[in-house]
Amino acid sequence: MAHSSRFNRELFVYGWPVAVTFLLGMLFTVYLTHRIDEAEERLAQSRFAQLAQHRIQLVDAVLFRQLQDVDALRRFLTQEPALDRHRFQNLIRAPERVKMAVAWVENVPRSQLDDFLNRMRREYGPSYRLQPPLATFKSALSPGLRLYPVTYLHASPEHMDLTGVDLGHLPGRRMAFDRALASGQTVLLPLEPDPTATEPATRLLLIAPVFRYGTGLDVTERHFGNLRGFVYFQLDLGSLIQSVAIWPEGRLETPVDQDHGIQMIVAELPGEASPPRRLYTPPGFQQLPALNYSLELTLADRLFRITVYPEHPERWHDRSAAMMMFSSGTLAATLLAGYLALLLFQRRRAERGVFHRTRELQEANAYRASLLASAVDVAVIATDQNGMITLFSTGAEHLLGYAPEDVVGHKTPMDLHHPDDLRRWQHRLANQLGHPVTRQEVYAAAIEAGLQRSQHWVYLHRNGELRQVQLTLSTILDDKGRGLGYLSIGVDMTDYIGAVQALQRSDHLLRDLSAEVPGVIFQFLLRADETSCFPFISDGVEKIFEVTADEAKNSVRALFFRLHPDDKEQVYNDIRQSQESLTPWVSEFRVQLPEQGIRWLRGDSRPQRLDDGATVWNGYIADITTIKDLEFKLREQATIDPLTNTFNRRHLSAQWPQAMARFRRTGIPLSMIMLDIDHFKRINDRYGHDAGDEVLVRLSRLLTDEVRSTDTVYRMGGEEFLVVCEDTQLGGANTLAKSLWEKVRNSPMPFVDQITASFGVTEAKPGETMDTAFKRLDDLLYRAKRGGRDRVVSSQHAAKLVTRDNPQR
Secondary structure (H helix, E strand, O other), X not given: OHHHHHHHHHHHHHHHHHHHHHHHHHHHHHHXXXXXXXXXXHHHHHHHHHHHHHHHHHHHHHHHHHXXXXXXXXXXXXXOOOOOHHHHHHHOOOOOOOOXXXXXXXXXXXXXXXXXXXXXXXXXXXXXXXXXXXXXXXXXXXXXXXXXXEEXXXXXOOOOOOOOEEHHHOHHHHHHHHHHHHHOOOEEEEEOOOXXXXXXXXXXXXXEEEEOOXXXXXXXXXXXXXXXXXXXXEEEHHHHHHHHHHOOOOOOOOOOOHHHOEEEEEEXXXXXXXXXXXXEOOXXXXXXXXXXXXXXXXXXXXEEEEEEEEOOHHHHOOOHHHHHHHHHHHHHHHHHHHHHHHHHHHOHHHHHHHHHHHHHHHHHHHHXXXXXXXXXXXXXXXXXXXXXXXXXXXXXXXXXXXXXXXXXXXXXHHHOEOHHHHHHHXXXXXXXXXXXXXXXXXXXHHHHOOOOOOEEEEEEOOOOOEEEEEEEEEEEEOOOOOEEEEEEEEEEOHHHHHHHHHHHHHHHHXXXXXXXXXXXXXXXXXXXXXXXXXXXXXXXXXXXXXXXXXXXXXXXXXXXXXXXXXXXXXXXXXXXXXXXXXXXXXXXXXXXXXXXXXXXXXXXXXXXXXXXXXXXXXXXXXXXXXHHHHHHHHHHHHHEOOOOOOEOHHHHHHHHHHHHHHHHHHOOOOEEXXXXXXXXXXXXXXXXXXXXXXXXXXXXXXXXXXXXXXXXXXXEEOOEEEEEEOOOOHHHHHHHHHHHHHHHHHOOEOOEOOOOEEEEEEEOOOOOOHHHHHHHHHHHHHHHHHOOOOOEEEOOOOXXXXXXXXOOO
């Protein structure tokens, strides 16, 4: 019976290496099987990538061809002054199986609306009329100075008839028209799916501006006066994707193989600060499989990403080689484990002697432990060369709650430390020694750094309590000076923790006293390792930042997240400068709050450097929104003309040094146009000052609408206006002045059939003062008045006057 029991024990002791060998063999087999499976998966990915790239190239080819068609149509319309409905239809070439619509959207000033309607009724019949889009739920046309009606339309397949619809009602279309006008190039506008359609689909809208023949490339010549209209090309993205996915070669009789069918997802990439926006998702799409391929394409002025994935991913991956590898590996692991079993059982007698020697060593260790049993107030822990605990005194049992049999030979001292404290020591020692410190090297690194005596460490009691310990470390050496392990002697610091808790109670008292103070009283700590926290922050933070004090103390990001995006960099730079120079931190900034919206705050604090290299600020933050609002209102009242809502001379005086600095930096000149209404006193005398004010308001609106967004309109006083054209040479400003001169003559005014104006145009010289430039402008304007008014005089051709029929007024 005893022999059978011993045999069972030996079978258990010597059997586990065999089991481990078999297990390792199986793990290696599984690893090789997994690698083979990965190789097959990569092969499938490569095959699929080739197919997907081909399909994406087809989509790119169709889109590129449509861009060429749009550009060709735009060039034709630029050189062709007359266009009728029949000729427009013959110019359109529609692709098969792709829903699309091409339209000619004409730029119609409201002053020319009657001529446009008469021309359209001759082509479409007397019932033709302009109407707003149905989506706007309006009954009147756009109130702007110009209209954008759909003049001619070609749709394939047939869409809702949009002929005569004024697209000026749609803000998105107007913004796209402005972008195309400013750039002079084709722009793209993705349209959201129409929920009222029977088959909702995302549409792509290409808008190409068409200018009058002979319009130059200068930016000043791209304005509404030279704009004829827009080529309006609308493409159904869903039908395009489906045509490429189902018939990749473009023939109805060769659809794609159903076992290797693909689907496509199209997303727009707005920019780095914005996430991708999906424009097209196949019907029934739920989740993108691991097997997919993406490629970015540029269309007009937008960037897109097309992602292709298979309808049946499992049919692309063949796992036959992986299964064969698994079978062969299992057989090899079984044979190797059997051979190891024979070797181990032949050595069992020799290992019995090792067993007896080990028992003798255990008895010696028990005697040594009894010598340390009396030191109940001091924790003594010793390790071997591998870091395993070999000695765990009675004091260590009282300190940490473990019995010696729980830790000796099973744990290392690192298992008894609090993980966060251990990571803190790793980071501190790595910075001091200049090389990374692993978890098991902490004791050795502390001794190397000279921190082996009376250092503060945090242990974790068995019941989860934290124990603050004053620890002393030393190296255990043999008689030849070689290291055998480490010895640690620790003293409990419970009384010290009690003192810290008393300080925390005084902190709560300080919080109660500061609760009634408006604003936020805070203490901000920035450590040497760039981590930060709020050791103290008053409850006023909840009103100022809409963040509780506990949230701010637990995470600095919760409070910094409220900073306005445009002010974050300024606040960070102010803090960094205050830290480096130890000067007061004073900053005014904005925050975005969920309930109160945007508020202005002012912070004021004093920094102090601590012994460990950290910096602490004690200060105060107050809400100054009311003061800022008053400041902005006063600034606006000082620089805005109240009648025309344009800038005044005071604003120009403030902006002139910046404009001159830009001139010197870029070398691109600055030009100015000054105009004065002819015989304005007659208007006031005949129709009254109210009519005169209305003339000034309408003229300011006309100037603002006709100039570029980078140009600035000023009312210099009375009936005198100024247009400052940045980055514009004299020739471009002179062209713009001629256009404005003609617009003024043809613009209706209240109680006045027609008004005229005299213009002076000049180019600023590098470094000259505003008064000098204005003196030259006044001379040019005086020449225009003296020459008979209603004309444009520039400094380049001061002797040549531009008039219409040379009227004398």
